[in-house]
Amino acid sequence: MTTSDKQFDSQFDKVENLVHYPWIGCNYASAPKRVLIMGDSHYTVNDEGEFCPEEYDRCVTDKEYTRGIINCAIEEGSWKFHTNLQKTFLDESDMDVEGFWNKIASYNFIQEPMKGTHEVPSLAAYETAWKCLADVVQIIKPDVCIFVGLRNDKGMNILDEKGVKYSIQTLDEKINNSYPKKGELQFADGNKLPFYMIHHTAQYYSPQLWYDFLNKEIPEVVSFLDK
Incomplete structure (x- = not known):
């Protein structure tokens, strides 16, 4: 079974408000291109889409929760979020999901965690997310970040408190009835992180169209992920 690299966990423990340990692929630290892919939210609901208090409690207390979800996705391929994401970067005729x-x-x-499938995070939740991301990035030093979801630019101005400069623009390229965004975070130590926001992979999503977009924007990253 594939497991997450835990070498950064002691540093993650110091990140304020970071509920779950990030998944760190076993080859991430040595990769020629360090790629951070951001999901959206955990939804603590049952198979009928109704709030599940037991799942919520497990989610907020288990720091390995995200890693467990990804392990399950690797082994079982259960969720569209993961399968469509994989199809965006991998040749469907020879998909090395674990790789x-x-x-x-x-x-x-x-x-x-969200308590319903249609629940929307608060502005405060986005602000907390950006502050967490700023700290996580300083630990794992990615070369590029890809957000799955186009609404995650909310609350970015909270980065002013962290001394992080930022820029973002909506691109004039309609894909799946939505417009991708690109931007950059600039840290006080000079480190810069380019990022992209794409349509959420869970629904109304065409892996091929978003592959084409990302391959045009960051071809070296797309090529590396499909090797």
Whole structure:
């Protein structure tokens, strides 16, 4: 079974409000391109989409929760979020799913679990997410970040408190009835992190169209992930 690299965990423990350890692929630290892929939120609901208090409690108390979800996705391929993400970067005729996750880092942006499938995170939740991300990035030093979801730019101005400069723009390229975004975080130590926001992979999503977009923007990253 594939497991997350835990070499950064002691540093993650010091990140305020970071509920779950990020998934760190076993080959991430040595990768020629360090890629961080940000999910959206954990939804603590049952198979009928109804709030599940037991799952919520497990989610907020288990720091390995995200890693467990990704392990399950690797072994069982249960959720569209993961399968469509994998199809975006991997050749469907020869998909090395385990190899893909071994190369990347990933965690869910919003730290507070959602209690319903249609629940929307609060502005405060986005602000907390950005502050957590700023700290996580300083630990794992990714070269590029890809957000799955186009609404995650909310609350970015909280980065002023962290001394992080930022820029973001919506691109004039309509894909799946939405427009991708790109931007950059600039840290006080000079480190810069380019990022992209793409349509959420869970629904109304075409892996091929978003592959084409990302391959145009960051071809070296796309090529590396599909090796």
